[in-house]
Amino acid sequence: MKVLVTGGAGFIGSHLVDALMETGEEVRVLDDLSAGTLDNIKRWLGHERFEFIRGDMRDFGTVKKAIKGVDTVFHLAANPEVRIGSQSPELLYETNVLITYNLINAIRDSKVKFLVFTSSSTVYGDAEVIPTPENYGPLEPISVYGGAKLAAEALISGYAHTFDFKALIFRLANIIGERSNHGVIYDFINKLRRTPEELEILGDGTQRKSYLHVSDTVEGMLHIFDTFRREDKLVGFYNLGNDDWITVREIAEIVSGEMGLKPRFVFTGGVDGGRGWKGDVKFMRLDIDKARKTGWRPRLNSHEAVRRTVRELLRR
Numbered sequence: 551m552k553v554l555v556t557g558g559a560g561f562i563g564s565h566l567v568d569a570l571m572e573t574g575e576e577v578r579v580l581d582d583l584s585a586g587t588l589d590n591i592k593r594w595l596g597h598e599r600f601e602f603i604r605g606d607m608r609d610f611g612t613v614k615k616a617i618k619g620v621d622t623v624f625h626l627a628a629n630p631e632v633r634i635g636s637q638s639p640e641l642l643y644e645t646n647v648l649i650t651y652n653l654i655n656a657i658r659d660s661k662v663k664f665l666v667f668t669s670s671s672t673v674y675g676d677a678e679v680i681p682t683p684e685n686y687g688p689l690e691p692i693s694v695y696g697g698a699k700l701a702a703e704a705l706i707s708g709y710a711h712t713f714d715f716k717a718l719i720f721r722l723a724n725i726i727g728e729r730s731n732h733g734v735i736y737d738f739i740n741k742l743r744r745t746p747e748e749l750e751i752l753g754d755g756t757q758r759k760s761y762l763h764v765s766d767t768v769e770g771m772l773h774i775f776d777t778f779r780r781e782d783k784l785v786g787f788y789n790l791g792n793d794d795w796i797t798v799r800e801i802a803e804i805v806s807g808e809m810g811l812k813p814r815f816v817f818t819g820g821v822d823g824g825r826g827w828k829g830d831v832k833f834m835r836l837d838i839d840k841a842r843k844t845g846w847r848p849r850l851n852s853h854e855a856v857r858r859t860v861r862e863l864l865r866r
């Protein structure tokens with residue numbers, strides 16, 4: 551494969567790049583380094599099968615140049631901060647919908663056969679069915695980010711059917727692990743480093759969600775892609791997550807314990823009945839049976855993934 555990974559200098563993207571390089575693919579990364587870093591991909595810089603392009607996907611010309619000669623695109627570039635939706639909805643639109651629109655328009659007149667997109671559990675909003683399967687509906691996102699991901703999914707599906715390329719869409723649970731640069735574990739560690747005696751917890755602490763380690767995520771993406779590329783179906787949707795879930799309070803206890811601290815927990819109370827912020831889905835667990843049927847299964851459950859991540863981030 552000759553692969554383009556957008557957002558390949560970011561958290562999940564750089565792990566995907568590691569896996570693709572290790573299996574001998576030719577890999578090009580397009581990233582504007584707004585959140586990602588060269589440090590994440592430094593082991594591949596200068597490698598003959600690797601190329602890095604620094605560029606902003608909001609510019610169509612940049613995207614068009616970057617997909618030249620590739621047959622497969624893994625599209626991970628995005629601003630993944632759900633929390634900024636109420637302050638910067640236009641930024642979430644641009645970095646999730648507009649850049650995806652640029653990408654699929656560039657794919658239209660290219661040799662690209664496969665597009666893999668990282669969508670999110672947030673497209674389901676406050677789902678009434680938990681664990682939530684891929685065919686749950688109607689989809690009613692409760693955040694600008696979730697809405698933007700759903701819009702991107704819809705555009706990809708429409709373009710794939712119209713312009714004949716295959717598209718694989720992953721709806722990811724909360725992904726955690728080494729190099730993660732946002733999210734609850736990262737926040738708790740930073741807060742406790744500043745004030746070890748007290749930990750502010752957004753919301754009422756009862757938010758309960760499913761977490762997947764990045765190693766299981768990348769393994770799942772590549773395994774399912776390998777199955778999907780040989781199927782007749784043009785567009786595929788797969789949840790990737792875990793069978794168990796964990797509360798924010800439990801995460802706070804694991805982080806504090808691993809740091810050898812006993813802080814006082816201070817709950818902000820949150821908004822709309824204890825959500826961490828406007829648009830925070832309080833209860834999220836995805837039905838992963840469809841992914842499982844391909845032969846993939848997570849090695850670490852949510853609790854194990856959280857503990858492993860805390861240790862990985864503390865080592866950094």
Ligand SMILES: NC(=O)c1ccc[n+]([C@@H]2O[C@H](COP(=O)([O-])OP(=O)(O)OC[C@H]3O[C@@H](n4cnc5c(N)ncnc54)[C@H](O)[C@@H]3O)[C@@H](O)[C@H]2O)c1
Nearest residue numbers: 557560561562582583584585586606607627628668722725
């Ligand atoms: N981490 C999670 O829990 C999670 C959950 C569900 C979905 N996702 C999705 O997975 C993907 C990767 O997320 P991540 O956690 O690795 O985030 P990340 O911020 O680490 O990675 C995103 C990368 O995209 C780059 N980028 C952003 N805007 C760009 C632009 N305009 N042009 C070029 N590059 C740009 C950033 O520099 C960064 O390297 C995203 O699409 C995200 O929405 C993540």
